[in-house]
Amino acid sequence: MDLKPALAAAAALSLAACGSTAATSSTDAEDNGPDVVVAFYPLEWASTQVMGDIGSVSTLTAPGVEPHDLELTPKQVASLADADLVIYLSDFQSAVDDAIEQSGATNVLDVAQYVDLLTPVEDHDHEADEHEEEATEDEHDHGDFDPHFWQDPTRMQKVVAAISDALAEVDAGNAGTFSANADAATAELSRIDDEFTTGLQNCAINEFITTHEAFGYLADRYDLTQIGISGISPDEEPSPARIAAIQEEATEHNITTIFFETLSSDAVASSIASDLGLKTAVLDPLEGVTEKSPGTDYPSIMRANLEALRTANGCS
Structure with a gap:
């Protein structure tokens, strides 16, 4: 008896069954x-x-x-x-x-x-005309918000x-x-929110300096003042006049720390901090999570930001 046709038929049925199972699994996943x-x-x-x-x-x-x-x-x-x-x-x-x-x-x-x-929030007291023009263009890119x-x-x-x-x-x-x-x-x-409210209620310093103005809502919610080296966009290059103004702000408010973030260069923050003998630390804007982030998800990174602010601003 020639078994080849029977084996071929069995193989075909086996393949069909496998194909049917895979299709069902895919459909089930989509319906989940x-x-x-x-x-x-x-x-x-x-x-x-x-x-x-x-x-x-x-x-x-x-x-x-x-x-x-x-x-x-x-x-x-x-x-x-x-x-x-x-x-x-x-x-x-x-x-x-x-x-x-x-x-x-x-x-x-x-x-x-x-x-x-x-x-x-624009800092007109210290920004040069060049920087104000750049900030205006940047705000327009984000719909003025x-x-x-x-x-x-x-x-x-x-x-x-x-x-x-x-x-x-x-x-x-x-x-x-x-x-x-x-x-x-x-x-x-x-x-x-409760942890931030309590943790930032009594601070020696209410201002903080960051490379990128990504913390306006945090500052608004918890009665702090954000001082940004750059504007809303982290790619905006600060002018020499803006850097000089930041140095003045740091001295005026007894700033201890210049904050930088994980998704962009810390060169400017490090330079300003070095010139003034200040520390640098991460304040994460939570625009993405990487292995360099101070936490693994939104809650843990927010809490890491809280501790960074409390340390830098002398909060009790």
Whole structure:
């Protein structure tokens, strides 16, 4: 008896069965929950907290990439049309704004609609005309608003609530889970806010100097004064007049520390600190998480920032 035809048939059936199993697994994965695409890290953290183990979250801004300067691949742009929900902050990353429009994505959540965005605080007393012109152009690029709302945990709570509501519309069957997860994230953000309020209540110094004006919301929330070497964009090069003004501010306010961040060069901060005999330390703007970050996620990095400020400003 020739067994070759029977063996061939059995092999074909085996391959078909394997193919059927793989297809089913893929479908099951897709049905597990919404496919969400977010623009940058704070929105990624908020989304993963609300979603838990339901669905998937992918971010357009990879770890270590400066979100202000993001450039997208054609594959990333195409992913927006396929996503169940796209979450972004308008007028922050022009590449994302353009990609959303080009892709024709329909389910889009712009968190700018849910947080009270601040206008940047300008230091006209010390800035040269050259720097003021650069700051004006930079603010225009960001829609004349400071985009770094996530430095205020209470504003993050509003974003968490908005994401929960948007996900409930996309996946009504899991609305209760999203709501419960959002409540847990909101409680954690309340704890962080309480820790900042208490930890920064009694400080010898109320001003802090940082390379990048990413902490305006933190300063506004906790009654501190941010003094930025550069403006809203970390790529803005400070003029010699601006550096001289920063040195004056540091002396006037008895500043002990010049803060720099993990995603951009510390050269300017180190130079100013060296000239004045001051320390340098990291104050992380939480625009992305890398191995150099002072924590592993939003809560731990926020708490690391709190301790850095308390140390530098002599808080009791």
